[in-house]
Amino acid sequence: LRCFLATFYHNCLPKSTEVVCLASTVVTFTSIVQILGFLGKNGWHVAIYVLWWICAGLSILAIMGIPYVFTQINPPSIAGVLPNAQLPLEEALTAAATCGSLCTNGYWSCEIRVPVILVSYLLLGIAILLAFILDALFLGRLYNQTKDKRAKESKSQALNFAYQIMVLAGPWGKGSARLTCLGKAVLDGTFSPYNSGTMLTSEVAFAVGYSSIFASIFFWGTAIFCCMLCDIPLGILVEDVYSIKVGN
Structure with missing residues (x-):
């Protein structure tokens, strides 16, 4: 354990790319759980339920721990x-996606869907808030550039930068699909067995379900904007690079 932590501290923490890529392992694990949920028989539903909670815990660890590294240990x-x-x-959105897909397909009973759906909405809230903040920072950097600075960049640097902008559309596109799945799961009568309190009622389920579907359209529009922000300059750069190679 000490060797692992020492290697992680000296080799990974100083590199922001290495730190954020740690989330990819959790995304892979969550995707495997989702595939097991689709391919497994009825006897798997308890195991998938437990595995999903492990995914949710790892998602919270990643979405809280990695920003903590950036803000407190190694600010970039x-x-x-x-x-x-x-x-x-x-990662947080992938965990919410797994929940929405399995609940929409009727894989879990209504009694055990409710806590999973509520936690998925919490994960979406954390992810979308951070997406707003990070997008604002990154777009602020784009607006802060000067024409002279952009002219000094090579074609390969500009192309790599354009590819990186593609990542901006990820949280919004995924968030849109996840809200749609969660909204459908809520409208399928998930809250009916409870039907008590302030939140877990059929009337609230109706409002939450359709509000989620409407919000997914809003997020999809933001994802389209991010894609267009990337695709237009990317197409121009690819055409320029291709023209240079053909000319040579």
Whole structure:
């Protein structure tokens, strides 16, 4: 354990890219759980339920721990914040996606769906808030550039930068799909067995479900904006690079 922690501290923490890529392992594990949920038989539903809670715990650890490293241990400065800083958000959204997919397909009973759905909404709230903040920082950097500075960049640097901008669309596109799945799961009568208190009633389920679906349209619009922000300059750069290679 000491060798592992020492290696992690000296080799990974100083590199922001290495730190954010740690979230990819959790995304992979969550995707495996989702596939098991689709392919497993009825006897798997308890195991998948337990595995999903493990995924949720790992998601919270990633989405809280990695920003903590950036803010308290190894701050990269605003100029060093890249779009790959949103990878931990992808993990939280993937966990919410697994919940929405399994609940929509009727894989779990209504009694055990409710806590999973509520935690998924919490994960979405954390991820979308951080997406707002990181997008604002990154777009602020884009607006802060000068024409002379952009002219000094090589074609390969500009192309790599354009590819990185693609990551900005990830949380919004995923968030849109996840809100749609969760909204459908709530509208399927998930709260009916409870039907008590202030939140867990059929009337609230109706409002929450359709509000989620409406919000997913809003998020989808933001994802389209991020894609267009990337695709237009990317197409121009690819055409320029291709023209140079053909000319040579």
